Amino acid sequence: MRARLTPFGELHSEILKPRSSLKSLEQILAEKGTIEAVLKSIGKTRAVVDKIGVVSRVAGPAAIVLDVSLSAFVIQQASPGDRSRVAVREIGGLVGGVGAGLGGMWAGCASAGLLASPSLVLPVVGEVTTGGACFIGGILGGLGVGWLGRKAGEVAGEEIYRISNEVSEFRWVAAK
Secondary structure (H helix, E strand, O other): OHHHOOHHHHHHHHHHOOHHHOOOHHHHHHHHOOHHHHHHHOOOOOHHHHHHHHHHHHHHHHHHHHHHHHHHHHHHHOOOOOHHHHHHHHHHHHHHHHHHHHHHHHHHHHHHHHHHHHHHHOOOHHHHHHHHHHHHHHHHHHHHHHHHHHHHHHHHHHHHHHHHHHHOOOOOOOOO
16 A cells, blocks of 8 residues: 555655554454455555645645746746846756755654654554654645755856856847
């Protein structure tokens, strides 16, 4: 079941229940008695985990589309003389923000889940606490590190533009 998960989903599943604690088919069959009972019991997920997955699948791409749209608007609104510089800065910011945001989500989930993992000794409450910490840590890590990555990408874009104008004879010109 975990083979189809995203990296973030797989990390969340590992925090809730590590692979090493999963039972083999033989152990489940011995516990349940019949293959029919095993088939009825496997593949059930927690409703909270399903909802988190649905929200993440929609919110993540929607945020990227929003960021691309806003960057395109900023580029379009720039004066014709600055449009090339603004485009390079915005594209650098997009690349830096998306890349750093993905890494920040993973690191935030792992860090917060690790901090809350002692609560796993409590049945039900521990899983919800650790899973919630992973989710919130992922959101905060993605937003915070993504923002830093965007700022770093914008600075890198500005520098690339400046260096390309100083070093080469190549000049950015607006299309007519």
